[in-house]
Amino acid sequence: MKIALVIPRNSLDSQRSFYDYKFGRRFLLSRKHISYLLAIPTLTALTPPQHEVRVFDDNIQAIDYKWKADIAAITIRTMFAKRAYEISETYRARGVKTVVGGIHPSMCPEDALPHCDSVVIGEAEEIWHTVLQDAEDGRLKRLYRAERTANLKAAPIPDRSTLSRDRYMLDIVQTTKGCPFHCEFCAVHAFDGQTIRHKTIEQVIREIQVINSSDATYKTKNSLFFADDNIIADKAFAKELFLALKPFNINWMCQASINISQYPELLELMRESGCGAVFIGFESVSKENLAMMRKGVNQRYDYLEAIRKIQSYGILVHSSFIVGYDFDSEDTFDELIDFIRESNLLMPLINILTPLPGTKLFKRLDEQGRILHKDWTKYDTQHVVFSPARMSPEELLRGYQKVMKS
Numbered sequence: 001m002k003i004a005l006v007i008p009r010n011s012l013d014s015q016r017s018f019y020d021y022k023f024g025r026r027f028l029l030s031r032k033h034i035s036y037l038l039a040i041p042t043l044t045a046l047t048p049p050q051h052e053v054r055v056f057d058d059n060i061q062a063i064d065y066k067w068k069a070d071i072a073a074i075t076i077r078t079m080f081a082k083r084a085y086e087i088s089e090t091y092r093a094r095g096v097k098t099v100v101g102g103i104h105p106s107m108c109p110e111d112a113l114p115h116c117d118s119v120v121i122g123e124a125e126e127i128w129h130t131v132l133q134d135a136e137d138g139r140l141k142r143l144y145r146a147e148r149t150a151n152l153k154a155a156p157i158p159d160r161s162t163l164s165r166d167r168y169m170l171d172i173v174q175t176t177k178g179c180p181f182h183c184e185f186c187a188v189h190a191f192d193g194q195t196i197r198h199k200t201i202e203q204v205i206r207e208i209q210v211i212n213s214s215d216a217t218y219k220t221k222n223s224l225f226f227a228d229d230n231i232i233a234d235k236a237f238a239k240e241l242f243l244a245l246k247p248f249n250i251n252w253m254c255q256a257s258i259n260i261s262q263y264p265e266l267l268e269l270m271r272e273s274g275c276g277a278v279f280i281g282f283e284s285v286s287k288e289n290l291a292m293m294r295k296g297v298n299q300r301y302d303y304l305e306a307i308r309k310i311q312s313y314g315i316l317v318h319s320s321f322i323v324g325y326d327f328d329s330e331d332t333f334d335e336l337i338d339f340i341r342e343s344n345l346l347m348p349l350i351n352i353l354t355p356l357p358g359t360k361l362f363k364r365l366d367e368q369g370r371i372l373h374k375d376w377t378k379y380d381t382q383h384v385v386f387s388p389a390r391m392s393p394e395e396l397l398r399g400y401q402k403v404m405k406s
Helices: 021-027 039-046 078-091 105-109 109-113 128-136 186-194 201-212 235-248 260-261 262-270 288-295 303-311 332-343 360-367 393-406
Strands: 002-007 052-057 071-075 097-101 118-121 143-145 171-173 222-227 252-257 274-285 316-321 346-352
Touching: 002 039, 002 078, 039 071, 039 128, 071 078, 071 143, 071 288, 078 097, 078 109, 097 128, 105 109, 105 118, 105 186, 109 118, 118 128, 118 262, 171 303, 201 222, 201 235, 235 252, 235 262, 260 274, 260 316, 262 274, 274 288, 274 393, 303 316, 303 332, 316 332, 316 393, 332 393, 346 393
Parallel strands: 002 052, 002 071, 071 097, 097 118, 118 143, 171 222, 222 252, 252 274, 274 316, 316 346
Antiparallel strands: none
16 A cells, blocks of 8 residues: 655744744754654554555645555644644545544544544554554544553664655654653643553664664754653663763753752763753642642752752753643742743743643543633644633733743
8 A cells, every 4th residue: 555644734823832843943043843753753664564655744845645645644733633634634535545643633532533534542553553454455444442552662663764854953762651640731641651661772772873874963963852751750771771872972852850850870871971951841830730730749849959950960951831720820920930030941831721632631621611612723832722710811821921022
């Protein structure tokens, strides 16, 4: 079969979002996009060699609908679901069967089903071969569900050979999946589970070697982003990984929980192996909000002390904050501005609270009648899609804009 693998366009009308790749390109004064979605090279690697695969990243190239695909597979995130559905319906009008997967259709398959021929719920590793075989046999099912989480130790190296590698700034590598935390606003633990799974160190190093052997470079070093939700979730594995990275002369960035500040040995190894920045979800400076979020790990640490500790190792702290939680008021915005100024954070990411499908937050606000609408294009952390507890939607939006402008 001929298989089209599609990344929908991640751009918004406002072009002012961290999640908007077009805005990122302009912000960084580059013609390249920041990166690709790892789901697509993963699917490429899982596809048996008898099939012909073409990848279309809607961010950097026009989708060639004239290429006679037998099946089109589209990965979907909530805020770009509308564009993904448009792509799916365009293919279907041309007689091409479409399969959608990813976090959004996994969390609300009933939303995706009217726009495609088949929905895949969960990780592709356990189900993709079955989907392809059924498509080849002309008996594609409406719904596929991965019955268990993927064994990452058996996972193939993501196949990036079909990507336009000269169009991206950095490569994405994921070594672990799963998150032991259960934050109310986050769908990671619902999608990936709470048990930490990881590849072997040998797998990770081999993947980096394959990346380094390509022509995709940024400045004088290869640049990687480790997409693990928390790179220190398994600290013994993290230590072994950082030691193994040291000979490869790479620049890398990662995501970690705030308690990374309590592990000097890991911070030293991170810096020595090329870590330039770590992304930490601080989310709120309010203890009451953190408790409501179930962000227990953050409540145990002094933010300023933790940030300065990490920065003392020469590692920048990239950060995210949420405004609009139930204990936020109009005073919150000035408090957040003052905190960011004092802490010297790298490009703070400010998000309006957004109840994404599949999260405990979405369920709670929906049950309370506080969800204003389900126009997914507005679920981009820049629009208010719910009724805040202590201010109006308009006041929340103005406060968010004030922080962003500051």
